[in-house]
Amino acid sequence: MNEARVLVLHNAVTAESPADARDILEQLDCVGRALAELGHVTETLAVDLDLPALKSALRARRPDLVFNLVEAIEDSGQLVPVATALLDHLQIPYTGSGTEALLVTSNKVLTKRWLRRLGLPTSDWWDPLEPPPVQPAPGPWIVKPLWEDASIGMDDRSVVGSFAEVPARLREKQRQRPGRWFAEQFVEGRELNVALLAGHTGPEVLPVPEIEFVDFPAGKPRIVGYAAKWDEASFECRNTRRRFVDRDREAALCATLGGLARECWEAFGLEGYARVDFRVDAGGNPWILELNANPCISPDAGFAAAAAEAGLSYREAIRRIVAAARRP
Numbered sequence: 001m002n003e004a005r006v007l008v009l010h011n012a013v014t015a016e017s018p019a020d021a022r023d024i025l026e027q028l029d030c031v032g033r034a035l036a037e038l039g040h041v042t043e044t045l046a047v048d049l050d051l052p053a054l055k056s057a058l059r060a061r062r063p064d065l066v067f068n069l070v071e072a073i074e075d076s077g078q079l080v081p082v083a084t085a086l087l088d089h090l091q092i093p094y095t096g097s098g099t100e101a102l103l104v105t106s107n108k109v110l111t112k113r114w115l116r117r118l119g120l121p122t123s124d125w126w127d128p129l130e131p132p133p134v135q136p137a138p139g140p141w142i143v144k145p146l147w148e149d150a151s152i153g154m155d156d157r158s159v160v161g162s163f164a165e166v167p168a169r170l171r172e173k174q175r176q177r178p179g180r181w182f183a184e185q186f187v188e189g190r191e192l193n194v195a196l197l198a199g200h201t202g203p204e205v206l207p208v209p210e211i212e213f214v215d216f217p218a219g220k221p222r223i224v225g226y227a228a229k230w231d232e233a234s235f236e237c238r239n240t241r242r243r244f245v246d247r248d249r250e251a252a253l254c255a256t257l258g259g260l261a262r263e264c265w266e267a268f269g270l271e272g273y274a275r276v277d278f279r280v281d282a283g284g285n286p287w288i289l290e291l292n293a294n295p296c297i298s299p300d301a302g303f304a305a306a307a308a309e310a311g312l313s314y315r316e317a318i319r320r321i322v323a324a325a326r327r328p
Helices: 019-037 051-061 077-090 099-106 108-117 163-176 226-230 235-239 251-268 302-309 314-323
Strands: 005-011 041-047 065-069 141-145 181-185 190-199 202-205 209-213 240-244 273-280 286-292
Touching: 005 019, 005 051, 019 041, 019 065, 019 226, 019 314, 041 051, 051 077, 065 077, 065 314, 077 099, 099 108, 099 251, 099 286, 108 181, 108 251, 108 286, 141 163, 163 181, 190 251, 190 302, 190 314, 202 251, 209 302, 226 235, 235 240, 240 302, 251 273, 251 286, 273 302, 273 314, 302 314
Parallel strands: 005 041, 005 065
Antiparallel strands: 141 181, 190 202, 190 209, 190 273, 209 240, 273 286
C-alpha cells in the first residue's frame, strides 16, 4: 500500500486501568512508529460504547485504513467484534480478522465446539449452561473466563484436581470476576504457540516458541497466569521464560503444530495475523487451547518475538499486516 491515512483504533485506557489494558499504550507507540516509517500518516482513536460518537468520528476522519488494535471494549472481551462490525457497516478497510472470526474465536467454548466438529484436537470441556458430563475426563481441570484473553482471572486456583471440584471453583471465580466462566480438562505438558502472518501464498508459520516453567515447585500448576504476564515482581513472571523450539531437532513437532495452525486459519477464516495456543502432553500429542485472532503485537510479546526469530523486522511485520487488510 502506498502512503495512506491510517487510523489506529484501540480500546480506551486510563492511568487506573490494569496492566493488561495499559499494554495497549506500548502497542500504539510501536505500531504508530512503524506505520510512520512505512510512509503512512497516522492518528489514533479510542473505542467505547458510544457508537454514534464513534460512527461520527470515523466518518469525519475518513481514513483509508483502520489498524485494529481493539482488545476489549469497556473491559469486556465479549464486545471486541462491535468495533469491526461498525467498520464493516461503514465499509472501511481494516487489518486483521473479520467480525465473524473475532466473534467465534473470542468465545472459547464456541471455538472448542468448532474444533471438535472439524476433528481438530482439543480437550474435553464443560459449559455451566449445560448439564455436567456423565463421565467427565479424569485428572485435573482448569477454569477460565469464557470471553477474556491476556490470562485475565487466571491463577493457581484456576486448576483443580478433578472435575468434582469444578462447580465450586467456577462459583468462586465468578464472584471474583462476574461474567461467564467454563472449565476444560487440563493438559499436563508443554506450553507452545504458533504465530501466523499473511503472505503472498497464504499464512506463514513463524518459529514456534515454548514457555518454560523454571524451578516451579512440585504441585504448583504450570500455567501462564495473570501474574506470569503482568506482574514483573512475581515468581511466575521471573520463572516463565520463552525459548524457541529447535526446528531441526523437533522438525516433526513443528510441522504438526504448523499444520494444525494452518487448518485453524482456514477453518475459522483468520486473516492478517493470528496465534494458536497449544499444550503438548507427555505422549507428544498436541491439544489446541484457543485461537487469538487479534494477538498482542507489543515488541516484547510472543508474536513480535516469533517474527524476529524468523528474520522479520517489526516494521516488515506491520507492513505485511497492512498489506493483508480486509477490503469492503
